Amino acid sequence: MKKAKFAKFCTVILLLSSSPLISVAAETAGLDYERARWHPIHFKPAIDSATNEQCLECHQAILDRKVKEQSPAGVKATNALAWYQTLDVYQGEQETFHRRHLVTPMAKQLMNLQCNFCHQGHDPREEAPIPPTTKASFTLRKMVNPETTCLKCHGKYDYKVMGLPGPWTENGKLFNNNCMICHQAIRTNRHQVTYLNAEAIEKAGQENSDTCYGCHGGRQWYRISYPYPRHPWPGQAPVVPDWAKDRPTESEARFRK
Amino acid sequence: MSETQSSPLKIIRDAIKRHKRETYTPVVPDVQFGFVHNNVDCIGCRACEIACKDKNGLNPGPRFRRVQYIEGGTFPEVYAYKLNMSCNHCAEPACLPTCPTGAIFKRKDNGVVDIDSTLCIGCRRCEAACPYGAPQFDPSDGLVKKCNMCIDELEAGRKPYCVMACMMRVLDIGPIDQIRAGAYQTKAIGPGETTVRAVKNLANPELTNPSIAFVPHNKGRVEEDSQQEEN
Numbered sequence: 466m467k468k469a470k471f472a473k474f475c476t477v478i479l480l481l482s483s484s485p486l487i488s489v490a491a492e493t494a495g496l497d498y499e500r501a502r503w504h505p506i507h508f509k510p511a512i513d514s515a516t517n518e519q520c521l522e523c524h525q526a527i528l529d530r531k532v533k534e535q536s537p538a539g540v541k542a543t544n545a546l547a548w549y550q551t552l553d554v555y556q557g558e559q560e561t562f563h564r565r566h567l568v569t570p571m572a573k574q575l576m577n578l579q580c581n582f583c584h585q586g587h588d589p590r591e592e593a594p595i596p597p598t599t600k601a602s603f604t605l606r607k608m609v610n611p612e613t614t615c616l617k618c619h620g621k622y623d624y625k626v627m628g629l630p631g632p633w634t635e636n637g638k639l640f641n642n643n644c645m646i647c648h649q650a651i652r653t654n655r656h657q658v659t660y661l662n663a664e665a666i667e668k669a670g671q672e673n674s675d676t677c678y679g680c681h682g683g684r685q686w687y688r689i690s691y692p693y694p695r696h697p698w699p700g701q702a703p704v705v706p707d708w709a710k711d712r713p714t715e716s717e718a719r720f721r722k
Numbered sequence: 723m724s725e726t727q728s729s730p731l732k733i734i735r736d737a738i739k740r741h742k743r744e745t746y747t748p749v750v751p752d753v754q755f756g757f758v759h760n761n762v763d764c765i766g767c768r769a770c771e772i773a774c775k776d777k778n779g780l781n782p783g784p785r786f787r788r789v790q791y792i793e794g795g796t797f798p799e800v801y802a803y804k805l806n807m808s809c810n811h812c813a814e815p816a817c818l819p820t821c822p823t824g825a826i827f828k829r830k831d832n833g834v835v836d837i838d839s840t841l842c843i844g845c846r847r848c849e850a851a852c853p854y855g856a857p858q859f860d861p862s863d864g865l866v867k868k869c870n871m872c873i874d875e876l877e878a879g880r881k882p883y884c885v886m887a888c889m890m891r892v893l894d895i896g897p898i899d900q901i902r903a904g905a906y907q908t909k910a911i912g913p914g915e916t917t918v919r920a921v922k923n924l925a926n927p928e929l930t931n932p933s934i935a936f937v938p939h940n941k942g943r944v945e946e947d948s949q950q951e952e953n
Contacts, residue, residue, distance in 0.1 A: 533864060538840035540823050545843065546735075547822035551743035559822060559843070562850045592855065593805065596794025597922040597942055604925040606788055606807060606855025612926050615851070634744040686746070686816035686851055687929045 489515075490522035502589045509586045509602070513719075517567075520580040527563045548683065553675040575666050575676075582660050583609040611687070620690035622682025626708050633682050644674040654696040658720040746819040751833030755871060756811060756898030756933030758910045758917060761942055764804035764892045766791055773887035774808070777872065784858035786869040787884050794941060803939035805921065806893060808884065809856035809869035810932030811835045817848035817857055817868075825866075829873070833898075833933065836870040853925035854932060871895065898933040911937055920944050 493501040505511045506519065521528065535541045547559050560569055566578050585602035588594065594601035604610050622633055627647075629636050640646045648670075656663035669676040694713040695705075715721065766789050774780075774787045787808040795801045811828075815835045818826045825841035826848060828834070837857075844864040848857040857868045872882035880886070885893050891909035900906035902917060911917060917935035920927045921942040936942075 532845045533843040536823060536825070536841045536843050537863075537865070538838075540841050540843065542822075542843045542845075545823040546739060546742055547845070547847070548742060548819065550822075551739050559845060561845055562847050591790045591792070592788060593790040593792055594923050595792060597792055599922065601923055604853065605790065605805060605923050607853065607925060610925065611851075611853045611929065616929075683743075686814075686819045687853075688814055688931065689926070689928045 487519070488522060489519050493523065507587060507589070512581055512584065512586050515581050517580050520584075524580075527561075528568055530561050530563075532559045532561060549679060552679045552683070554669070554673050554679060575662055575669060576660065577662055578660050583614045585609070616687060616689070616691040618680045618691075619683075619685065619687065620681075621685045621687060623690040626690075633678065642674055644677040645671055648677075650700065652698055654698040657696070657722055658716050659722055660720055748814045748818075749828040749830055749833075751829065752831050754811070754813060754833035754898050754933050755876075755895055756833075756901060756935065757808070758894050758896065758901045758906075758908060758935045758937070759806045760890075760892035760910045760912070760915070760937040761803045761805055761921065761939045762937060763890055763912070764789070764806060765890055766804040767889065769887040769889060770806065770884035770893055773883040774869070777883040778867070780858075780867075781860065781862050783862075784860045784867060786856075786858060786867070788855070792939075792942065801939070801941050803942055805936075805942070807854060807856075807934065809835060809871070810854050810930075810934045811871060812933060813931035816851040816853065816930050820847040820851045822847070826868075832871075832876060834871045834873055834876070835868075836873060837866070837868050839865045839867050842866050853929045898935065901935045918943065 489504060489506050493504050496504075501523070506515050532542050534543075542559050545559070549555050549565070550559065555571065557569070564572075566572055566576065572578070587603055587608045592606050594603065602610060602613070604612075609615075624630075624632055624636070630639075656666045666676070692712050694716050695709050696714065696716075768789050771785060771787050771789055775785070778786060780786070787806065790805040790807075791802065792805055793800070793802045811834055813833070815826070815828060818828060818835065822845060823841045823843055825839065826835065826837045829836055842865045844859075844866065846857075846859055846866060848868075849859055849866055857866045859866050872880075872884075875882055881895055885895055888894075894908040894910040896906040896908060901908070901911075902919070904911070904916060915937050918938050919932075919935065921936050921938050922944055924944075938944075
């Protein structure tokens, strides 16, 4: 009996792993929220191959939700200024976090994020990896690990490593606020990952460096930067500087093109 | 009033835009208060969670404080311990600069990261930015709420409800630098015990410098020097 149950479980997992066409909504129809949370697509390995369409069958609300027009005390969203609205390259009203990363015009132009880029499994019961491990894809009380997701684009602007005398906000004028003055030649092999539209990013960066600033180094809220893989670029110095000695030279396998 | 080229409102808005675009200077409190939790002696009764929900009038769903049961091993070498976190009132909170309305703020006197949810427009950016799952979205009114260390209790000279409800005395608050230095008198830290900044699977404390200390279980311990690798 146990073997039969195990075989059935494995079949579900294999089907979910191999076919992106399975309708999770159909499989969970009739289940309440608490039961549906335990569908195998929410866990590894099935979540690794889950498509956005599959996720949105049940979670469409995250894209439908809008920022409230005003707070209970009467603060209007149109009178409040989100950080990204200070960028020259951002047009429009405030949007929710998910919409700005998935469906707004800028997101569609520059990004190719999938739900499972951030959401790589979870434990609905304890909100903690059980047993504790060093290889979990989420952290305590979080459904994602910000260090391996958010930080990939939004880490602290590491001006020291870049050889600048201070933060970009203080020294940008020295470079005419143009990232491409240096990056036309330095570290030109970049953004070559599946979750970004590299060509569109390069084009947008050439047109206006505010596009670069928006992701890298804007009003950063994490104290550390991300150790970007150091892909060789034409003319790269053969000597690896001390700060880069332990850096990877390739992106994670799941994001390589 | 319409916004003409030089109207006061326009000048103010432009100044805010310029300031917001360029700077975020974290508040440095006079004293940074933080939590300490003994992972080993906690029995997971969740009295702290219930006291918190009661005090803050929370519906099922949002939980400012969360007790987590961590288990592992194979028979006969099995183990279990508890982790207990609410807002960690970080030294450099990630939630604060994400807030477009200024609803989240850090108090200068005790470092408490507080929220005025009446200013919240429910964009949920703070929820995404916090590495420790502290801001809680309440679907009943579409607002984000969070632990403020029971600031009203603190200002009245008492401790937060969660601490007062802890029958094992494994949860406490105090000046975080004194807690870390072992100089703070508390029953949460037993004789001979020391605290750590991080335990297994806590998001990297280097992200925001959370004001929390743990008395770790042996199986939850992260060696300081391998912390980067562990996370």
